[in-house]
Amino acid sequence: MLRFILRRLGVSALILFLGSVFLFFITVFSGDPLEDLRESRERTAQQQMEARTRNMNLNEPWFVRYWMWLTGVAKCVTLNCDLGNDSTGASISTSLVNAAGSTLRLVTLATALAIIIGVTMGILAAIRQYSGFDYAVTFAAFLFYSLPVFWVAVLLKEYGAIRFNNWMADPSVSLTTALIVGLLFGLTIASVLGGDLRRKLVTGGVAALVGFGAMTYFDQVGWWRQPALGLPLIILIAAGAGVLLTYLTVGTTNRKILYSSLTTIAAGVVGWFIFNGWIVAPTYPLLLLMLAIAIVSGIVIGWFWGGWDRNIAIWVSIGTAVAFAGATALDQLLRNWGPFLDRKPRPISTIGSGSVNFEGPFWTEMWDWGVQLILPTIVLTVISLASYSRYTRASMLETIRQDYVRTARSKGLSERVVITKHALRNALIPITTIVAFDFAGLIGGAVVTETVFGWKGMGALFQEGLQRVDPAPVMAFYLVTGTAAVLMNMVADIAYAFLDPRIRT
Incomplete structure (x- = not known):
């Protein structure tokens, strides 16, 4: 089992590495991170361009920038991660936490x-x-x-x-609403418990009365x-x-x-x-x-x-x-x-x-x-x-x-x-x-949900990175989701062995 887990970790690490290279490459070449400043007429536009170039290391080739990110990620082994800075100079590690x-x-x-x-x-x-x-x-x-x-x-x-x-x-709850809630509760209980028609009628009727009584009582006492x-x-x-x-x-x-x-x-x-x-x-x-x-x-x-x-x-x-x-x-x-x-x-x-x-x-x-x-x-x-x-x-x-x-x-x-x-x-x-x-998958799917509800979570981090053509936030998102996928697959493997002892051998 230990050999199997180590082999799976090695394969997962290789997949994470290849995926990170591909994602970094397509993010870097998806647009111009200085486009908004090139079109700006502000007097400080040139200074802002220089600052953003320095923050994002735009003077370096993409593979050098990737290597700098990868060496910072490697420091996570010693719990001293260095994920770089975003286009504004803010620490990605702090934003990621x-x-x-x-x-x-x-x-x-x-x-x-x-x-x-x-x-x-x-x-x-x-x-x-x-x-x-x-x-x-x-x-x-x-x-x-x-x-x-x-x-x-x-x-x-x-x-x-x-x-x-x-x-x-x-x-406040009206009498009609209490009746509807009681009937739905009774139908649910009767369908779950099953049995013949007489049993369903008895259990459903009792559950409906309980549901109606609870709603009425809660409304009367201001619950x-x-x-x-x-x-x-x-x-x-x-x-x-x-x-x-x-x-x-x-x-x-x-x-x-x-x-x-x-x-x-x-x-x-x-x-x-x-x-x-x-x-x-x-x-x-x-x-x-x-x-x-x-x-x-x-x-x-x-x-x-x-x-x-x-x-x-x-x-x-x-x-x-x-x-x-x-x-x-x-x-x-x-x-x-x-x-x-x-x-x-x-x-x-x-x-x-x-x-x-x-x-x-x-x-x-x-x-x-x-x-x-x-x-x-x-x-x-x-x-x-x-x-x-x-x-x-x-x-x-x-x-x-x-x-x-x-x-x-x-x-x-x-x-x-x-x-x-x-x-x-x-x-x-x-x-x-x-x-x-x-x-x-839910971490990735939470992007839409977080956008609708205004959550400053991983979805916002990922979206802002794509809009600014900034690979640092995008790679931070990938680091969390990819690691989560690997860890959850390992948990699944262990759960297999627990649920079916034959898998252990």
Whole structure:
């Protein structure tokens, strides 16, 4: 495996090198970087031309300039990168750090959401083949896949920012809207759970009532401007995660795993009171420390209750602890939505990745940091969601028709065991390849999204470099995207070996 990884790294390095030479060459000869100054009538035009020539080393041949860039990149091995200066004399390394930070937080979140939602929808669509849910997922996938990115971004700016901000000034939900939301929620739950007509009517009706009741209750108590979860709902979320993980791993027959999950929730309640001061006014180190405490507690509780299934109990307890911690953080974040609205009455901006000179407590600053991610993240997620759901559905359908899956069913194994332990892992092997290419592709595809939403990220860096015929920003963009492609392919190779042990040999 190590030899294979080293060989892949060598081939990837060669490809990156050849690609960088080609990109540098076509960027340098794509235009005249001094064209705007040659046509200028300003008295300082000549001095500006001399300064730009000096900043971009225009007196040197293109291959000398490339060599200077390459030697600066080689210094990254010692964490002392020197990517040169742009046409204005600004350091590319500084610009790249700021741009990459904006783009990577956007692309990483969009990729994670697309994988989780898309793979889940694909699995459910395969299990419920030719059902209403399957047809709905298929229709949505083709619709999202065919939508132009810039058009979706403009629509989201109109309805997700401008009109949402207007509604948030005096939020209210009409009875008709609550009924529609309840019916949609009921149809979704009924189609996912499946069963005969009677079961669908019962589950759909109950879910519709719950959805309608929740919308009505939220509207009556003014939840839209002062939201919160509260400890009972946090416990319910963690309990749901624990029961789900227990069902997916060993089913409901092994009570020790379930007891391990419930004990973890009890420990979480105790920790909620002990660390309440830290939770209300945290810092990033404190959040990481509390998460580490939750994980360690889950390991200890799982080891105590596990018995013969100790490893499974540990993982279920860790999952329950993380769910409890995440719900607790979400509760505090929601409680600070009102104070955030007081500081920023129109919360979602249509331009930029954050508010200028915004200062406040930890959770309100988190809101300012997060709300700017919502709209561009939705755009990028929608782009990838369609491919993940369709590929997962196709791979899952192909896997569950294999002989070993039919053999597992003939042995009397439950459908849960057949899907989770025999079909799912093998069905996910082709998806890892898509993830590897999609992450790097999203960085490149974010150029349009960042332009629409006014983000100063990698897209803006790349676009400005092309407009100025300046290879330094373009090569910085290539350095990040190319490295991301190589690293994600390496992660895919490692994931292959994890999903299918036969690949290790």
